[in-house]
Amino acid sequence: MPDEHAPARVVPPLSALPAPKPYAPDELRALDRAHVWHPYGPMPGRQEPLIVESAAGVRLRLAEPVEGRSELVDGMSSWWSAVHGYNHPVLNEAARGQLDRMSHVMFGGLTHEPAVRLATRLVEITPEPLRHVFLADSGSVSVEVAVKMCLQFWRSAGRPAKRRLLTWRGGYHGDTWQPMSVCDPQGGMHELWSGSLPRQVFADAPPDGFDAELDPAYVRHLRELIARHADELAAVIVEPVVQGAGGMRFHSPAYLRVLRELCDAWDVLLVFDEIATGFGRTGKLFAAGHAGVSPDVMCVGKALTGGYLTLAATLCSSRVAEGISRGEVPVLAHGPTFMGNPLAASVASASVDLLLGQDWEGEVARIGAGLRSGLAPAWGVAGVTDVRVLGAIGVVQLDHEVDMAAATRAAVREGVWLRPFRDLVYTMPPYVTGDDDVARICRAVCAAAREG
Known part of the structure; x- marks a missing residue:
């Protein structure tokens, strides 16, 4: 029978373990391409993913600048999930x-x-x-x-x-x-x-x-x-x-x-x-x-x-x-x-x-109002067939398939992360996104629609 009073096995503290060697960005990209299968993509991938080093609030910090940007406002809430933003003290x-x-x-x-x-x-x-x-x-x-x-x-x-x-x-x-x-x-x-x-x-x-x-x-x-x-x-x-x-x-x-x-x-x-x-x-x-x-x-x-x-x-x-x-x-x-x-x-x-515990309805309504105002110029973009907003969802629809690479680059130049697909450029920002950042996201959506 096991001794119920036997002491637990002693595990060395983390400080006693060797720290993993950090990868340089080029090395990380090469290993990612060799081993990591990304969603909805081939193996190896045809598009080079951006390397996120950390995240806080509504911003993703990149390991190295891309299109002159070291951080991006997240217009996607990490596929609609990060409604409170990143690194929230309560969570x-x-x-x-x-x-x-x-x-x-x-x-x-x-x-x-x-x-x-x-x-x-x-x-x-x-x-x-x-x-x-x-x-x-x-x-x-x-x-x-x-x-x-x-x-x-x-x-x-x-x-x-x-x-x-x-x-x-x-x-x-x-x-x-x-x-x-x-x-x-x-x-x-x-x-x-x-x-x-x-x-x-x-x-x-x-x-x-x-x-x-x-x-x-x-x-x-x-x-x-x-x-x-x-x-x-x-x-x-x-x-x-x-x-x-x-x-x-x-x-x-x-x-x-x-x-x-x-x-x-x-x-x-x-x-x-x-x-x-x-x-x-x-x-x-x-x-x-x-x-x-x-x-x-x-x-x-x-x-x-x-x-x-x-x-x-x-x-x-x-x-x-x-x-x-x-x-x-x-x-x-x-x-x-x-x-x-x-x-x-x-x-x-x-x-x-x-x-x-907060006025989430007011925040969603505020973001919706910002999206309606900020996305209105998309009606003047060639190829746009619809612009629609509901709650904290903003969508620009085109009459053709989006060139994802070109649209993504255009958004990154505006300092925003978006993930267009099919004939859509859309955004679902975190509810904590401020008015200035909502406006920035809208400019990025319009730029992505123009170039995508």
């Missing part, structure tokens, strides 16, 4: 305090205060009747969990034929298997896998325009599709109000109310993917708030930890949770190794409290 302290207690412990058979506190907080701030929280590693995994919940709910109810999903075109839900199946099947990033993925049901993309009136013909289209496939539909899954990486399109919240009514009428579950829209980005704490409706399942991520650590969550109603738990297999057979990670959960709770 830093939450991470340090949790590190002193434990950075991780398995969640199977154990629990801990950071995970319980975060789950409780999420239930408090999300719409009723979402009452149960599954903590996942990433946004894409949270969508996998949501789909699994819906499929197992109907299997447990004795209706296993309800195993397909309906969504509308123009969407993006992640890069893992089930999420890829409900991304736009034509022209999207995952068209390559269309013959292998589960075959889902696709409605036309919702009509453009956050303030647009409800289109009766489109409502009929949704009604007919859901009615026709109701016996095989487990769920409808959509990004509410804003379709993100599928095209940065805005649609009327009224269509969310239509979906809720149709799903109730035809006994289909409704899933909202709020990974990009949650935590204030659209001007409401969650985009569902624009419509005043609640889904049966909701996915959140990205801004959940303020961009510090990877974490997401899938919330569901008691109907869904109890339905699964009464089934032939009364468990949700999913359990990531780092599920409920205490370090991430502690930072997430601090991030949520930090957001709700």
Whole structure:
């Protein structure tokens, strides 16, 4: 038997370990090119990434000047997650305090205060009747969990034929298997896998325009599709109000109310993917708030930890949770190794409290006003077909594919980091971005649209 009173093995202090040799920028670039596979790129990459040395506030500090700039204002919030900016003292302290207690412990058979506190907080701030929280590693995994919940709910109810999903075109839900199946099947990033993925049901993309009136013909289209496939539909899954990486399109919240009514009428579950829209980005704490409706399942991520650590969550109603738990297999057979990670959960709770403890609505409205004013000149740029703003999201759409390299260089010359894609130059700044920096971001977006 092990001696429970035996002293722990002595680990040498970090100061006793040799410090890693820092890489010179040229060496770092060469090693990066040789070994590191970057997102949505080939191996080796064709574009040379900028080297970030540190970050604070809304600024990324570069290891060496690029286009005459040693630091860049981040117009992307690190893919929409760093809503509080970088190196925030409140989030830093939450991470340090949790590190002193434990950075991780398995969640199977154990629990801990950071995970319980975060789950409780999420239930408090999300719409009723979402009452149960599954903590996942990433946004894409949270969508996998949501789909699994819906499929197992109907299997447990004795209706296993309800195993397909309906969504509308123009969407993006992640890069893992089930999420890829409900991304736009034509022209999207995952068209390559269309013959292998589960075959889902696709409605036309919702009509453009956050303030647009409800289109009766489109409502009929949704009604007919859901009615026709109701016996095989487990769920409808959509990004509410804003379709993100599928095209940065805005649609009327009224269509969310239509979906809720149709799903109730035809006994289909409704899933909202709020990974990009949650935590204030659209001007409401969650985009569902624009419509005043609640889904049966909701996915959140990205801004959940303020961009510090990877974490997401899938919330569901008691109907869904109890339905699964009464089934032939009364468990949700999913359990990531780092599920409920205490370090991430502690930072997430601090991030949520930090957001709700300030006038986040006023800050998002202020940024939105700055974006509307600063992006107005883009209407005069050749090739621009639309300029749109919602909450703290600003989008300039072109009539052609953006030359990403040229557009990025143009933004960097203005002292801003942007990541254009497809026919879009857009920005989602951190909520702490000052007015002068919002104006700078707008100048960079316009410059990127001109040169891209």
